[in-house]
Amino acid sequence: MPRASPRQKLAAYRAKRHFDTTAEPSGKDKVARGKGLRFVVQKHAATRLHYDFRLELDGVFKSWAVTRGPSLDPHDKRLAVEVEDHPLDYGDFEGTIPKGQYGGGTVMLWDRGFWQPDGDPERMLKKGDLKFTLEGAKLHGSWVLVRMRSDKYGKGKRNNWLLIKHGDETAREGDADALLQKDKSIASSRTTEQIAQGKGPKPTPFMRVKSFERDAVWHSNRDGDENKERKSATPARGRMVSAMPRFVEPQLCELVERPPPGDTYVHEIKFDGYRMQLHVEDGKAKLYTRKGLDWTEKFAATARAAQALPDAMIDGEAVALDHNGTPDFAALQAALSDGKSDALIYFAFDLLFEGKEDLRKLPLETRKTRLKALLEKHGRGSKTLRYVEHFTSGGDAVLQSACQMHLEGIVSKKRDAPYTSGRGHDWTKAKCRAGHEVVIGGWSDTNGAFRSLLVGVHRDNRLVYVGKVGTGFGADKVRRLLPLLKELAAKTSPFGGIGAPRGSRSVHWVRPELVAEIEFAGFTADGNVRQAAFKGLRADKPAEEIEAERPKKSAELAKPKSGKIASTISAGKTPVVMGVTISHPDKVLWPDAGDGKPVSKLELARYYETVGDWLMPHIKGRPCSIVRAPDGIGGERFFQRHAMPGMSNLLDQVTVWGDRKPYLEIDRKEGLAAAAQTAAVELHPWNCAEGEPELPGRFVFDLDPAPDLDFDDVIAAAREIKERLEALGLVPFAKTTGGKGLHVVTPLKVKKTEGIGWKQAKAIAREICARMAADNPNKYLVNMSKAKRHGRIFLDYLRNDRMSTAV
Numbered sequence: 125m126p127r128a129s130p131r132q133k134l135a136a137y138r139a140k141r142h143f144d145t146t147a148e149p150s151g152k153d154k155v156a157r158g159k160g161l162r163f164v165v166q167k168h169a170a171t172r173l174h175y176d177f178r179l180e181l182d183g184v185f186k187s188w189a190v191t192r193g194p195s196l197d198p199h200d201k202r203l204a205v206e207v208e209d210h211p212l213d214y215g216d217f218e219g220t221i222p223k224g225q226y227g228g229g230t231v232m233l234w235d236r237g238f239w240q241p242d243g244d245p246e247r248m249l250k251k252g253d254l255k256f257t258l259e260g261a262k263l264h265g266s267w268v269l270v271r272m273r274s275d276k277y278g279k280g281k282r283n284n285w286l287l288i289k290h291g292d293e294t295a296r297e298g299d300a301d302a303l304l305q306k307d308k309s310i311a312s313s314r315t316t317e318q319i320a321q322g323k324g325p326k327p328t329p330f331m332r333v334k335s336f337e338r339d340a341v342w343h344s345n346r347d348g349d350e351n352k353e354r355k356s357a358t359p360a361r362g363r364m365v366s367a368m369p370r371f372v373e374p375q376l377c378e379l380v381e382r383p384p385p386g387d388t389y390v391h392e393i394k395f396d397g398y399r400m401q402l403h404v405e406d407g408k409a410k411l412y413t414r415k416g417l418d419w420t421e422k423f424a425a426t427a428r429a430a431q432a433l434p435d436a437m438i439d440g441e442a443v444a445l446d447h448n449g450t451p452d453f454a455a456l457q458a459a460l461s462d463g464k465s466d467a468l469i470y471f472a473f474d475l476l477f478e479g480k481e482d483l484r485k486l487p488l489e490t491r492k493t494r495l496k497a498l499l500e501k502h503g504r505g506s507k508t509l510r511y512v513e514h515f516t517s518g519g520d521a522v523l524q525s526a527c528q529m530h531l532e533g534i535v536s537k538k539r540d541a542p543y544t545s546g547r548g549h550d551w552t553k554a555k556c557r558a559g560h561e562v563v564i565g566g567w568s569d570t571n572g573a574f575r576s577l578l579v580g581v582h583r584d585n586r587l588v589y590v591g592k593v594g595t596g597f598g599a600d601k602v603r604r605l606l607p608l609l610k611e612l613a614a615k616t617s618p619f620g621g622i623g624a625p626r627g628s629r630s631v632h633w634v635r636p637e638l639v640a641e642i643e644f645a646g647f648t649a650d651g652n653v654r655q656a657a658f659k660g661l662r663a664d665k666p667a668e669e670i671e672a673e674r675p676k677k678s679a680e681l682a683k684p685k686s687g688k689i690a691s692t693i694s695a696g697k698t699p700v701v702m703g704v705t706i707s708h709p710d711k712v713l714w715p716d717a718g719d720g721k722p723v724s725k726l727e728l729a730r731y732y733e734t735v736g737d738w739l740m741p742h743i744k745g746r747p748c749s750i751v752r753a754p755d756g757i758g759g760e761r762f763f764q765r766h767a768m769p770g771m772s773n774l775l776d777q778v779t780v781w782g783d784r785k786p787y788l789e790i791d792r793k794e795g796l797a798a799a800a801q802t803a804a805v806e807l808h809p810w811n812c813a814e815g816e817p818e819l820p821g822r823f824v825f826d827l828d829p830a831p832d833l834d835f836d837d838v839i840a841a842a843r844e845i846k847e848r849l850e851a852l853g854l855v856p857f858a859k860t861t862g863g864k865g866l867h868v869v870t871p872l873k874v875k876k877t878e879g880i881g882w883k884q885a886k887a888i889a890r891e892i893c894a895r896m897a898a899d900n901p902n903k904y905l906v907n908m909s910k911a912k913r914h915g916r917i918f919l920d921y922l923r924n925d926r927m928s929t930a931v
Contacts, residue, residue, distance in 0.1 A: 169230040
């Protein structure tokens with residue numbers, strides 16, 4: 125079925141209006157495309173005051189009448205009645221619709237900006253669950269429009285939706301209507317009364333321009349003024365200097381486990397290349413490494429392309445792309461080694477100087493806006509110079525997309541922060557796969573053929589051995605690498621400390637001057653790298669600066685000046701645990717924890733934070749069902765195994781063979797706080813191996829006693845099954861389950877090649893239980909029948925199945 129044109133979509137709009145009477149636009153004028161999808165909110169003082177909420181899509185404005193106006197409180201669900209599509213030039217309309225005409229009354233341009241759907245907007249609209257991000261003058265952050273149940277399939281008299289603010293850093297609990305109290309146009313600064321009287325300046329057009337500047341920024345409960353509308357305190361222009369410096373020390377990223385939450389950061393793709401500073405002056409371009417080395421000759425093609433730019437200092441990354449358009453560090457190394465830079469790309473992400481204007485004190489967003497304008501004007505058509513776009517949606521979602529595209533990770537930057545040389549919290553990096561820079565201290569061979577690199581990092585002023593790098597070496601890499609290693613040959617080991625390899629005929633030491641970039645699967649218990657693969661050499665970083673890099677947790681980025689980690693926001697504000705906002709923190713989940721005191725949802729989240737490091741190894745990499753109790757354990761509880769729309773990005777999803785719907789999985793500690801936010805009072809992981817749903821990862825024997833037995837009988841049974849498992853060479857552990865029973869658990873290490881799957885594991889577990897019951901039929905049974913269980917313990921082996929879980 126062909127898609128309707130904007131003209132066809134506006135038929136209902138035009139049929140309701142007489143354009144010889146009303147000043148509203150007819151929609152016949154063409155509107156230039158903006159830099160993104162636009163949104164407009166118009167305060168409409170008609171028969172009943174309401175706010176018209178409009179989102180640009182497919183050449184028209186999808187429109188809703190929000191009866192009480194948008195609310196920044198996530199607990200407020202505002203009725204939004206879907207109305208006819210409006211033309212795009214309606215986004216500039218501010219004035220009075222004559223009485224007697226459809227919608228008669230005064231219309232104010234209350235807010236405007238750009239919006240971004242969190243997925244396919246057409247599909248979400250059809251489903252009745254439209255999630256999106258706003259970046260306007262008054263409205264920001266994540267929102268959702270949900271079609272009400274009676275209207276979900278078009279059966280209602282009206283198409284009613286609910287407009288709801290998501291609980292991010294732009295939310296303001298308790299300030300439901302504070303934002304609406306300011307009666308002032310965003311386009312003309314007029315009040316509703318002034319617009320009705322035709323007084324004051326005309327509104328500044330927005331729909332016909334391609335860029336957007338925030339007219340005002342609204343902050344609640346800041347500086348002691350709840351409804352203060354103010355301009356940004358940052359300067360609009362940079363400081364003028366007599367001349368640009370030759371080089372500026374670059375701003376560096378802090379490695380983090382996950383991107384910072386909220387909308388105070390923007391997110392860029394992390395490029396796998398060389399950080400380079402581009403200096404253009406008087407038609408000549410130079411490129412400097414992060415340590416200030418002049419590498420213009422190595423990047424001759426980039427320098428030639430940059431000569432067309434005006435005087436400027438630009439921060440960026442030089443990258444080689446593979447046939448899929450993905451950064452390829454090995455290809456970059458090969459291009460530089462061969463002196464071929466024509467195919468390399470310079471990705472520009474920051475502007476430090478424009479002429480003699482020092483921009484470093486300006487907010488990041490301002491610097492990037494000016495950088496984009498500079499490149500569009502002077503670098504248009506260049507295949508070598510490219511501007512780096514950024515994303516304003518949730519960092520976890522951006523990272524997940526980057527990983528799915530096999531990229532290295534993302535860089536998150538504070539949108540309002542100045543450019544500050546050195547490493548700090550304003551710029552962070554989160555990686556899809558573990559990577560590190562290491563110093564080469566030696567290499568080994570087998571029968572004269574290259575085998576592996578011996579590498580280390582600096583700790584306490586000495587080079588500490590961290591393991592071997594034995595993969596990632598093609599014939600071409602070895603051909604380029606061996607002469608460099610032999611040139612640095614040394615008689616003694618450069619490594620200090622415990623664990624360094626000993627010299628032998630197959631080990632060759634080198635002076636620790638070469639820096640290698642590697643990927644690896646993590647660290648072993650003794651600090652060595654696991655499954656390390658060679659990516660290439662880094663000539664832009666000196667070996668003496670290579671130190672062990674530990675990812676910081678999100679909470680560490682928010683340390684107050686006292687040095688204590690801030691787990692929650694100060695009293696009076698919504699608490700945050702591990703970066704997750706806990707709504708309704710005082711909701712009682714357990715009325716009595718045994719000491720007569722109730723346990724709240726916030727206390728559950730803090731408990732998960734406390735035990736998270738012990739808990740994660742048991743659930744990470746395994747589908748995990750949860751038991752949720754939104755109204756506490758005395759209310760309705762439900763078992764959830766699949767992901768649901770609107771769930772936190774911190775809760776991962778895994779697709780299991782044979783089932784289209786993805787399963788929940790909690791792969792990081794912060795996901796526990798997201799689970800607590802949903803009132804997840806129980807976690808039930810699969811018993812599979814980590815990351816391998818098709819392989820059994822542990823035996824679970826559930827000892828379920830008859831009501832007439834006491835706990836001593838269960839303990840005796842647990843000890844007996846322990847002895848039987850130890851006789852088979854297994855190591856068992858006891859686990860309490862909340863009732864009178866016990867679980868006896870023993871981990872398995874099963875490889876795909878061993879052929880032991882779920883059926884075999886279940887059969888082995890049943891046989892162990894059956895033999896135990898046969899030896900003591902008066903004590904144990906393997907039959908589930910409760911009638912036969914009197915005076916005996918049911919040895920439940922049924923949890924050893926592919927989709928079975930254990931709390």
